[in-house]
Amino acid sequence: MKNHLISLLILFSLSTISTAISSELPQSQAQKLIRDLNLFPSELINIVDANHSAPPLLSHNANRLVEKRFKFPGLATAGVSVEELGHHAGYYQIQHSYAAKMFYFFFESRNSSNDPVVIWLTGGPGCSSELALFYENGPFTIANNLSLVWNEYGWDKVSNLLYVDQPVGTGFSYTSDKRDIRHDENGVSNDLYDFLQAFFAEHPEFVKNDFFITGESYAGHYIPAFAARVYQGNKAKEGIHVNLKGFAIGNGLTDPEIQYKAYPDYALDMGLITTAEYKRLNLALVPVCEASIKLCGTDGTVACVASYVVCNLVFSTILSHAGNGINYYDIRKKCVGSLCYDFSNMEKFLNQNSVRDALGVGDIDFVSCSPTVYQAMLVDWMRNLEVGIPALLEDGIQMLVYAGEYDLICNWLGNSRWVQAMEWSGQKEFVASSEVPFEVDGSKAGLLRSHGPLSFLKVHDAGHMVPMDQPKAALEMLRRWTRGSLSEETSDSGNLVASM
Structure with missing residues (x-):
């Protein structure tokens, strides 16, 4: 029975997202939402070749x-x-x-x-x-x-x-x-x-x-x-x-069950959505989100990923109605950059050779936000x-x-x-x-x-x-x-x- 519900949930997730992208949002806007939600940050992950030399800090040292x-x-x-x-x-x-x-x-x-x-x-x-x-x-x-x-x-x-x-x-x-x-x-x-x-x-x-x-x-x-x-x-x-x-x-x-349910309430209180939009969210998406989280539980796998997809549609729908590039980390501001803030100076600073030498990290790439780690943890999200x-x-x-x-x-x-x-x-x-x-x-x-x-x-x-x-x-x-x-x-x- 549970597997049947999970299958229905996944089908609902895919069909709902497809409808949202095709009828409400142009493809470019959908891609922007994915970037803005930080699903796919610009950097990858620090997986190095097995023959890669260790940073100087670790070389020839047996201590953990x-x-x-x-x-x-x-x-x-x-x-x-x-x-x-x-x-x-x-x-x-x-x-x-x-x-x-x-x-x-x-x-x-x-x-x-x-x-x-x-x-x-x-x-x-x-x-x-x-x-x-x-x-x-x-x-x-x-x-x-x-x-x-x-x-x-x-x-x-x-x-x-x-x-x-x-x-x-x-x-x-x-x-x-x-x-x-x-x-x-x-x-x-x-x-x-x-x-x-x-x-x-x-x-x-x-x-x-x-x-x-x-x-x-x-x-x-x-x-x-x-x-x-x-x-x-x-x-x-x-x-x-x-x-x-x-x-x-x-x-x-x-x-997540309590916090995702609070999205429409907060958005309405802060004037990000109208009363009509609020009612639609609570009628169509929030109940499905709640049900999906219950299926996920504390140790679910596939159901948890499906729940992530369904529930984040509540959030992305609010963003699409709020419009004007709102910064979802601070609704008083506009979203600028992939993380809605300009953190580029940090990466520039940490990529300087003098800084790397001071830290002893060798040529290990600095990864500010890893999409691979993000995606690996999706089963844990809900x-x-x-x-x-x-x-x-x-x-x-x-x-x-x-x-x-x-x-x-x-x-x-x-x-x-x-x-x-x-x-x-x-x-x-x-x-x-x-x-x-x-x-x-x-x-x-x-x-x-x-x-x-x-x-x-x-x-x-x-x-x-x-x-x-x-x-x-x-x-x-x-x-x-x-x-x-x-x-x-x-x-x-x-x-x-x-x-x-």
Whole structure:
């Protein structure tokens, strides 16, 4: 019976898409939608020839994790030595793989080595965490002349900060065997857990620090799975105990059934569609999307891909009605470029020979967003990752979900709904709790709802990438949350800009 329903769903998907392309959209517009939805980014994947020489960082080294201290060329450091700077780049030879190498950056805190260790995961799936490093919350930003400028709101001001290029094939991470490409959160979370074990073995001085997992967008899938894997590893005493204190999801995709259903509501509220269009969506597409997600479940395969096709028609239909090249990451803006923002300076910077030499990556191509990784993870897209979160909350592990109010693709409304619908012992109290202003320097930067270990923050004047749009508020959010005082504005916030 289930296979019959899946077959009908696939037929519906194909016929609906065919009708949409032929009757509503010219072929060029359909292709544009595919590009704009980031289904086929411009770059491929880091799969190198088996005879390809390893980067200098890995050559002739038997350790699974190899890293070097470095300084980016041209970075003004006021005479600070490479040793004192505390910037690291490295490769981890993934334990359960055929030939996979995972690249990462580690930036020691500009404040104190006792600050928490924070790992950042960018979404996609298949987009490099360097996007966040250089455009959101890293130690520096890239100027138009490709020089680096210290970021006064970099998250390394309050944490020891990790960025990882994952899944394999993303960023500077690579493999010589296609069997290493991951297709689900089991593979992704196991790789991240194994990396974390190797990282703390290399840096035992940080083992006792509080540890937090953060990220945005499709990392709404990665983060709960990774947090659950760390939690499981700690309980089973598999290796080094990780001092996991919490995880934060920014404008993420976590519970697709609830979040896709929220698209028409958000679009209507923001004036992107008319009431008539809203009714048509809820009559024709949303019920089929919901049914398809139920068929997908938490471990479906073909049904999950069919569900992805059906449900994203809800999103693309809204985009076609909104028109005028709307930026679905920030509806106040126009979409420019394949990712709706110009991130070309990052690729230019990282492709410079002097930068490659500093990082020790050799001639490995940098892949900002990989279509191969993206497509490999399609079976994972419509799965619900909320299911593993309640157990973490019950054990006192903190979760913060935050969302910029002008993002369409992972909008605050859908995120708020799944957080409130989640069943755990504090659900009723969380839903009944009052929203309070989140204030930074005396100004309201958002609205916060909290109870126990769970917090939801709607961030004002921000789109999909909150640390890029509201860098000071994002840094203050991280500082307070990792110190257990998210709802309190303290005198420390005024000092965040004072030091480099």
